Amino acid sequence: MTKKPTAARQEADLRKLLDVVRQALTIPFDTFDYDRRIFDRATHARTALTAVATETDVDLPWEINYLQRQLAAEEQTAAEREAAHCRRCHTPFDPSDPRFDGHARYKDTTWCQACIDNCHEGSAEHVCLICEPSRYGGEQQ
Ligand SMILES: [Zn+2]
Numbered sequence: 001m002t003k004k005p006t007a008a009r010q011e012a013d014l015r016k017l018l019d020v021v022r023q024a025l026t027i028p029f030d031t032f033d034y035d036r037r038i039f040d041r042a043t044h045a046r047t048a049l050t051a052v053a054t055e056t057d058v059d060l061p062w063e064i065n066y067l068q069r070q071l072a073a074e075e076q077t078a079a080e081r082e083a084a085h086c087r088r089c090h091t092p093f094d095p096s097d098p099r100f101d102g103h104a105r106y107k108d109t110t111w112c113q114a115c116i117d118n119c120h121e122g123s124a125e126h127v128c129l130i131c132e133p134s135r136y137g138g139e140q141q
């Protein structure tokens, strides 16, 4: 027979669960694939909330742990999805696209052929994420 958690313990666990749900639903608006990600994360959060709302003697620490693992998995999948897209135009890489200005990945960069071509062919005033990352809040400041 398992010991029933104290009221104080349960309250602390509930707060923790709510905090994990809050984090699940908080991702920056400029996140790549925002709509898809918020949908996936809301689905996981709802599963946990449904268990808490409907099951008697719900195991809160288990639910918290489960939700955290689901969110970590979602994070991982989203990173893989993002890596399969050009960072400038967000078009999925298409390795079978033979065009020099197509959607295949350019060498082992995070850009597609089209964006590299557009950048290299740009006029004197041309500026983009590829040639001037710092202007776009890029990492190479
Ligand atoms: Zn591109």
Ligand SMILES: [Zn+2]
Pocket: 118, 119, 120, 122, 126, 127, 128, 129, 130, 131, 132
């Ligand atoms: Zn450029």
